[in-house]
Amino acid sequence: MQHMxxxxxxxxxxxxxxxxxxxxxxxxxxxxxxVARRIQALEKEIGSALFAREAGGHRLTEAGRRLQPQVxxxxxxxLAVESAAPAAQxxxxxxxxxxxTEGFGTMVLAxxxxxxxxxxxKLVIDLLAMPRLVHLSRREADxxxxxxxxxxxxxxxxxxxxxxxxxxxxxxxxxAHPPIASREDLRGHTFISYVDDLLFSKELQYLDELYRPDAxxxxxxxxxxxxxxTAAGAGxxxxxxxxxxxxxxxxxxxxxxxxxxxxxxxxMPAENKHLARMQAVWAFVRATVEAQRAVLLPPx
Numbered sequence: 597m598q599h600m601x602x603x604x605x606x607x608x609x610x611x612x613x614x615x616x617x618x619x620x621x622x623x624x625x626x627x628x629x630x631v632a633r634r635i636q637a638l639e640k641e642i643g644s645a646l647f648a649r650e651a652g653g654h655r656l657t658e659a660g661r662r663l664q665p666q667v668x669x670x671x672x673x674x675l676a677v678e679s680a681a682p683a684a685q686x687x688x689x690x691x692x693x694x695x696x697t698e699g700f701g702t703m704v705l706a707x708x709x710x711x712x713x714x715x716x717x718k719l720v721i722d723l724l725a726m727p728r729l730v731h732l733s734r735r736e737a738d739x740x741x742x743x744x745x746x747x748x749x750x751x752x753x754x755x756x757x758x759x760x761x762x763x764x765x766x767x768x769x770x771x772a773h774p775p776i777a778s779r780e781d782l783r784g785h786t787f788i789s790y791v792d793d794l795l796f797s798k799e800l801q802y803l804d805e806l807y808r809p810d811a812x813x814x815x816x817x818x819x820x821x822x823x824x825x826t827a828a829g830a831g832x833x834x835x836x837x838x839x840x841x842x843x844x845x846x847x848x849x850x851x852x853x854x855x856x857x858x859x860x861x862x863x864m865p866a867e868n869k870h871l872a873r874m875q876a877v878w879a880f881v882r883a884t885v886e887a888q889r890a891v892l893l894p895p896x
Contacts (some may be wrong), residue, residue, distance in 0.1 A: 600641050605667045606769065608646060612664050613752060613866070621749075651770035658779055666874040668754045672882050689718035692877045693735035695730025696723065699819040699839045700759075704892070705741075708884045712877075719873060727817045728796045732865060738874060739864045739881070743799040746863045757885045759892040760837045761802060763854035768829040776849050779807055784821040786813045786831035788822050802834040802856050805843045838891045852896055860885075 603686040610620040611631060639646050646660035656664065666817045696705055702725045713721045722737075724730050730737045742745075748761055760800060775780060787809035790800055794817050803809060813831040816822050819839065826833040827845045834856065840846050848854075862881065885892065 601637065604634045604638040607631055607669065608638055608660075608663070609667055611635060611647065611654055612656055612660065614750070615655070618751070621845065646873065647805045647818045665755055669780070672754070672855065672879060677812075688716040688876055689721045690871075690873050690874050692739065692873050693722040693737045694739045694877070694881075696725050696741040697743065697860075698727045699723025699823075699836055700741065702764070702820065703839050703842075703860050704885065704888055705881065708880075716876075721877070727819065731865060738868055739862065739878060741860050741862050742882070743797045743858060743860065745859075745861045750866045751863045752866050752869050753861060753863045757892055758857050758859050759801050759890070760894060761834050761856040761858065762837055762840070762851070763806070763832060763849040764826055764835050764840045764843050765832045765849050766827055767827040767847055768845055769826075769831065770849075772829075779850070779853070782807045782832070783810065785809075786811050788812065788814045788816075788825050788833040790822075791817055799858050804854065806810070806834075806854055837885040837894050838888070841891065841894055855896070 606629075607620065607624065613622065614620045617631050618629040620631045622880070627700035642659065644665070645657050646663060647654040648657055689809065692707070694701075694705070705873065706723055706725065709721050709723055713719055723857075724737055729742065732740050732746065733756055741756060745755075765795065774781065775787060776785070777896050780796050787803070789803055789809070789812060792815075795801065800816055814822070814824070814825045819835070822833050823835055826835065826840070827830070827843055832849055833856075835846075862872060862878070864878065
């Protein structure tokens with residue numbers, strides 16, 4: 597391991613993301629036999645098989661799945677250093693369009709991206725903070741932050757962060773209704789949630805894991821609307837801690853029991869990954885998330 601060829605890790609990432617030797621070779625501008633040889637060398641260095649060879653391509657083994665986030669972290673650190681170099685910073689220009697979920701885009705990304713754009717007058721950042729999926733395949737955005745890992749394809753994908761959601765209600769609502777000490781006590785209370793048939797991700801089905809409400813005061817496609825309705829005392833809702841935890845009007849309900857964890861994935865077309873402006877924004881988003889980890893994953 598002390599003599600590891602770190603360049604082999606680049607080949608590992610490309611094959612993990614593309615799933616086939618041919619696709620990885622195309623992205624790396626080498627022959628597919630070179631990719632195979634590099635992977636074999638890395639597996640020998642690691643001492644474990646990283647891929648299972650199948651008819652349709654290469655699938656990560658358990659060892660490969662453990663290795664991927666570590667290598668992606670190395671890649672992110674490299675891009676951050678590279679994008680911070682004066683020569684790279686001076687040349688940032690053009691448009692970068694970022695698609696993100698409404699709450700995360702508004703509360704976490706927007707303030708930081710605005711400052712980043714101010715530092716780079718020739719760079720234009722479009723932030724699509726929307727209560728629906730933003731599709732890379734339709735060229736709706738250059739970088740997408742989603743609740744579900746994109747399916748295989750010519751994209752660079754990385755786990756961005758986990759985040760916590762909790763059950764919240766306003767102090768006024770809790771004072772005016774029977775106390776809640778267990779899940780059974782939720783019966784008879786009014787809830788605020790998503791519109792079931794308009795959910796854009798199965799990851800938003802939080803209440804199915806906790807309690808199926810008898811009544812809803814409001815259902816909305818907008819998490820910001822749900823937040824405001826909850827703060828106004830209309831009912832109980834599952835909300836991201838990075839959104840509701842900052843609101844002094846709200847209190848957690850069933851702390852320690854009604855906790856949910858979800859994951860944000862970041863992706864962009866593989867063809868864009870060598871563009872300086874994409875690398876810089878990608879690295880900046882990572883740094884932004886790291887700086888706000890305590891807000892995204894607050895202790896109980």
